[in-house]
Amino acid sequence: MTPDQRRQSLSQLSRHARDLIARDLQTVLQDGVLVTHAEVMAGTVAVASPVLTKSGQPVAAVCVFGAEMRLRGAALHSSRSQTANAACDISTPPAV
The missing domain is CATH 1.20.5 (Single alpha-helices involved in coiled-coils or other helix-helix interfaces)
Incomplete structure (x- = not known):
């Protein structure tokens, strides 16, 4: 855009x-990550992190979506870091 x-x-x-x-x-x-609660559906949580080009432009996102009763506390903290790490890994593929 x-x-x-x-x-x-x-x-x-x-x-x-x-x-x-x-x-x-x-x-x-x-x-590097955004957490939303009940933004689309009551009782849910979404964790999203952008996938960026080398120039820093967003081209996609990694997202984890789940029930708020399951995705909280340590699980939410872990999902935040894992989602951000996955987006970073996709953004910067290993050199061949």
């Missing part, structure tokens, strides 16, 4: 929605 396309898409959202997206993007930039 070009910067112009991105601006056009975001301009159609409410100020509140744009603020939420900006917050989530800042979290991903800072932590």
Whole structure:
């Protein structure tokens, strides 16, 4: 998506929605992973991390999705690091 396309898409959202997206993007930039709770379905958790090109552009994501009652505490912490590590491994394939 070009910067112009991105601006056009975001301009159609409410100020509140744009603020939420900006917050989530800042979290991903800072932590390399984003955790959401019940965003699509009640009682669920999603953990996602971007797959980046060599120039840092996002091209895909690694995501773990599960029941909140199972994906919490140590399991959530482990999922965060494993998801970020998997995305990093895909982003930087081993040299041949």
